Amino acid sequence: MTISSLFLCYYWILVVISWLGWISAQPLVPALFIFGDSIVDAGNNNNLETLVKANFAPYGRDFVKHKPTGRFCNGKLASDFTAENLGFTSYPLPYLSKQARGKNLLLGANFASASSGYDDTTAKIYNTISLSKQVDFYKSFQKKLVGMVGNSNTSSIINGSIHFVSSGSSDFVQNYYINPLLYKKYTTDQFSDILLESYTNFVQELHKMGARNIGVTTLPPLGCVPAVITIFGDDTNSCVENINKAALSFNDKLNSTSQILQARLSSLNLVVLDIYQPLHDLVTKPMDYGFFEARKACCGTGLLETSFLCNSKSPGTCKNASEYVFWDGFHPTEAANKILSDDLLAAGISLIS
Template sequence: MSSERLCYWLLLLVARFSLSATIAAAGKVSALIVFGDSTVDAGNNNFISTIAKANFPPYGIDFDGGVATGRFSNGRLVTDFVSEALRLPSSVPAYLDRSYTIDQLAMGVSFASGGTGLDHLTAKLTSVIPLSQQLEYFKEYQERLKRAKGESVANKIITEALYIFSIGTNDFILNYLVLPLRPAQYTAPEYVAYLIGHADAAVRGAYDLGARKILFVGLAPFGCVPAARTLNRDEPGECNEEYNQLAIKFNAELQEAISKLNGDLAGAQVVYIDTYNMASGIVANPLDYGFENIEQGCCGTGLIETSVLCAMDQQLTCQDADKYMFFDSVHPSERTYSIVADQILKTALQVFM
C-alpha cells in the first residue's frame, strides 16, 4: 500500500472515530429545537399565507421519497443532519405541521420560517413568522409538552435540548440592501448593531424559557450566492465583496454579544458557529469538496430563481444537485448542508458533550 493511500485511510479512521465519539455522547441531548429562517425552515411556511414557499418540485427531489416538504433545498437541512447524528429523528418536524404528534415533537421541532429575520420588518415583507412569534410558539410547545409528558419530564427535555438559531441574512438581502426604509434610519454599522440587539434579546428570551445549550449560526458570505453574483453590477458573476463585508461585521459583533451572553446567563453555554469560513473554503476550493459549480444554483438557469421561480423552470433543473454548492440562487444544496453539519459535529458541538 502506498504511503499516500495509508495516510488517506488513517485520516478516514480518525474522522470516523471523532464522529463516533460525538454520537456516543449524544444521549446528553434530549431534543433539537430550531429557530430561524429558510436555512432551517422544515415546512412551517406551508401553513401560512405567504409567497415564500418551497412545497413543490423541484424542491425535495432528493428528500426521502422525493417529497417537497417545504425545505428550501433538494433534500435535508443542516439541522436534519445534526439531529440524526445525535440519535434523534433524521428530519426535524415543522411545528405548524399538525400531522406530527407531541411525542414526535418532543424529540425535535423547528419553529423557523423562510424569509424571516431578526428585524421584525423583514418578516413583514413576505408575511412570514417573525422571531418573536417563533418564541411564542415555543411557549405553546412547552405547555403541550407538559400536558403530554408531565411537568418534570417536560422540563428535563427543555433543559437538555440543543437549541439552534440560524437567522440574519434576509435582513440584509431582502431588507436593508433593497428597500430605502432602514438605510434612511441606520447607517450600515448602526443596522448591524440593531440586529445584534435583536439576536441578543432572542437568546435571552429562549434562556428565560429554559434553553441552556445554544448554537447561534453566523452569516455565510451571502455576497457569493448566485443571485448576488448575478446582480453584482460592478463585477457581474463575481462575489459581491461589499455584501460579504456586512456579513463579516455582523459576525464579529455577534461573537462579542455571545461572549457577553455567556457571562450573563448562568448555567448556559452559547456557541458561535462560523459558517463564513466554512462556505468561503468551499468557494475558494470547490473541487476539494466535490463541487463542479459554485456560481449557479441547480434549479432553472441557476442565476436568479428561488421559490416559485424554480417551479417555473423545472425542465432546466440540473441532473445532479450534489455537484452544486447551491440548489437555487440563494439556498445551499443538501450536500453543502451536510458538509456544514459535519463541521458543527466535529467542532462546536463538542462543547456540550
C-alpha cells in the same frame, strides 16, 4: 490544519458520537429545537399565506421519497444532518404541521420560517413567522409538553436539549439592501447593532424559558450567493466583497455579543457556529470538495431562481445537484449541507452536555 487532518478529526468525532449513541440506544440529547429562516425551515411556510414557499417540485427531489416538504433544498438541510449526528432517527417536525402533536413533540420541534430574521419587520414584509413569534410558538409548545409529561420532566427536557438558531441573512439580503428606508438611514454597522439587540433579547428569552444549550450560526458569505452576485455584482461573476465585509463585521459583533451574554448568564452554554468560512471555502475552492459549479445554482438558470421561481418548468435545471454548491439562488444543495453540518458538528460538540 490540513484538509486531510480536518476530515480525520471529523471522522473520529463521528465515531465517538456513534459509539456513545450505540451505548445509550437513544439520542445524545432529549430534544432538538430549531429557530430561524429558510436555511432551517422544514415546512412551516407551507401553512402560511406567503409567496415564500418550497413545497413543490423540484424542491425535495433528492429527499425522502423524492417529495417536496417545504425545505429550500433538493434534499436534507444541515440541521437534518445535525439531527442524525445527534442520534435522532427522525427530524423535528415543523411546528405548524398537522403531524406536530402528541408524542411527536417529545423529540423537539422546528419553528423556523423562510424570510424571517432578527428584525421582526423582515418577516412582516413576506408574511412569515418572525423570530419573536417563533418564541411565542415555543411557549405554546412547552405548555403542551407540560400537559404530556409534567413540569419536572419538561424542565429536564428543555434544560438538556439543544436549541439551534440560524438567522440574519434575510434581514440583509431581503430587507436592508433592497429597502431605501433602511440603507439610506443606517450604515450596515448600525443595522447590525439593531439586529444584535434583537438577538440579545431572543437569547435572554430562551434562557428564561429554560434553554441552556444554544448554538447560533454566523452569517454566511452573503456576497457569494448566486442571486446576490446577479443582483448586486455589477455584471461580474465574483463574490460581492462589500456585502461579504458587512457579513464578517456582523459575525464579529455576534461573537462579542455572545461572549457578553455567556458571561451574564452563567448557566448558559452559548456557542457561535461559524458557517461563513466553510461555505466561502466551498465557493472559492469547489473542486477541492468535489464540486464543479459554485457560481450558478442547480435550479433553472442558476442565477436568481428561488421559491416559486424555481419550479418544475424552470429551464436548465441540472440533473445532478451533488456537483453544485447551491441548489437555488440562495440555498446550498444537500451535498454542500452535509459538509457544512460536519463543520457544525466539530464546532458544536460542546453543546452536548
